[in-house]
Amino acid sequence: MSSENEAEDRTVWDVVVVGAGPGGASAARAAAEAGRRVLLLEKAELPRYKTCGGGIIGPTRDALPPGFELPLRDRVHAVTFSLNGRLNRTRRSKRMLFGLVNRPEFDERLVEAAVKAGARLRTGAAVSRVEQHGPAVPDRRTVAVVLAGGETVLARAVVGADGSASRIGAHVGVRVDHVDLGLESEIPVPPEVAGDWRGRALIDWGPLPGSYGWVFPKGDSLTVGVIAARGDGAATKRYLEDFVGRLGLSGFEPSISSGHLTRCRTDDSPLSRGRVLVCGDAAGLLEPWTREGISFALRSGRLAGQWAVRIAEAGDAVDARRQALNYTFAIKSGLGVEMGVGRRMLATFAQRPRLVHTALVGFRPAWGAFAQITRGSTTLAGIVRTHPLARKALSALDRRGDGPDAPDSADGRRGPDGPGGQDASAGSGESAGS
Structure with missing residues (x-):
């Protein structure tokens, strides 16, 4: 072991963050900016690939470090919506709706911002478990982070940001009520194909309940993926294959094909x-x-880093518990509210995808709300809270949720063929609120 690692063995860090994705980098930066000694552990070497569309919406942009330069590969001003390949329509906006990044570049820059703030990065450090009691823990104010090789790192507070299959989440006892399987391909395309997609994304409401697919252009490649509830991986794979085929992209060899499980917590x-x-x-x-x-x-991640600092400063278990409860309240009063509305929307969408599609392509206020949400001027929860009509509509749909929709009914006509089946006759003007 190097002398540098030996010195770390004797160190009790204020905050140890496990996982150097966006959440971990954000937590490490927040704690380091508070002047604390922070260690950021990552099991992989950076940069590393992650299954993700890479869409950067307004709330993401607003949470980035000051002066952060987004490594955008494209800026989306138009979205084509389709219903399992039918009823295609493109909505456009003069202003950018959202940006697109490659996750390896984006994540690496976030880590660089954390390191610049004073966090120490250590890669190739897989964490096997954390211990808050036992011989590895010298006192009640300390947490032992045990690495895969047996090495122990000590901290006053720990933030788990190690992904959906989190070991730290298992220690905390995180419970989930919905698990989805996402499948994705990075497809290099020739310049003429890339040009057809430049500035335009596609969202396809899929054939499985609650499923959808996407095409995100990123320069000379397209990120194409689908997501659906876990349980029928073969059907999800068929959806991706059919989706790629309908788009006319099956003749291009993906550079990367990957899958990922996303897990949504219980309330x-x-x-x-x-x-x-x-x-x-x-x-x-x-x-x-x-x-x-x-x-x-x-x-x-930012909230976790801020409250981890307070936990690190806590003199006893009671004070540490109080600070942890404050973190929980901060999450539930903000992100938790957004998740509550999102759950209701998912239930509605799973039962009535045609209704959601029709609203977005044919109802100007719905498209305006979509544009405002992607730009970050509001949230889905904010729209429901401040717009009585939206609140009443969602409540009515909640009551009618047990009547399944038929997204593939015979009256759905497919739009003219083209990249993503784009309907050239679709309205191209920017609607109110865009």
């Missing part, structure tokens, strides 16, 4: 245990309908 799932907090995917924090997780990771 009463714990977010802490003793001096250990969880955030992002490790806590099951994501938007239940769209399964958007980057903004949830960044925002919960």
Whole structure:
């Protein structure tokens, strides 16, 4: 072992963060900016690939470090919506709706921001468990983080940001009520194909309950994926294959094909245990309908880093518990409210996808709300809270949720063929609120 690692063995860090994705990097930066000694542990070497569309919406942008330069691969001004390949329509906006990044570049820059703030990064450090009692723990104010090789790192507070299959989440006792399987391919395409997609994304409401697919352009490649509830992986795989085929992309060889499970927490799932907090995917924090997780990771990570500092300063278990409960309240009063509305939207969408599709392509206020949410000027919860019509509509749909929709009924006509089946006759003007 190097002398540097030996010195770390004798160190009790103020905050140890496990996982260097957006949540972990955000937590490490927040704690380091408070002047604390922070160690950021990552099992992989950076940069590393992660299955993710890489969409950067307004809440994500607003949670980034000051002066952070987004490594955007494209800026989306138009979205084509389709219903399992039918009823295609493209809505456009003069202003950018959201940006697109490659996750390896994006995550690496977030880690660089954390290191610049003073956090220490250590890669190739897989964590096997954390212990808050026992011979590895020198006192009640300390948590032992045990690495895969047996090495122990000591901390006053720990933040678990180690993904949806989190070991730290298991220690905390995170419970989930919804698990989805996402499948994705990175497909290099020639310049003429890339040009057809530039500035335009596609969202396809899929054939499985609650499923959808996406195409995100990123320069000379397209990120194409689908997501559906776990339980029938073969059907989800068929959806992706059919989706790629309908798009005319099956002749191009993917550079990467990958899969990932996303887990959504129960409303009463714990977010802490003793001096250990969880955030992002490790806590099951994501938007239940769209399964958007980057903004949830960044925002919960920042809060976790801030409250981990307070836990590190706590002189006893009672004070540490009080600070952990404050973190839980901060999450539930913000992200938890958004998740509650997202759950209702997912239930409605799973039963009535045609209704959701029709609203987005044919009802100007719905498209305006979509644009406002992606830009970050409001949230889904904010729209329901401030717009009586939206609140009444969602309540009515809640009551009617047991009448399944038929997304593939015979009256659905497929739009003219083209990249994503784009309907050239679709309205191209920017609607109110865009």
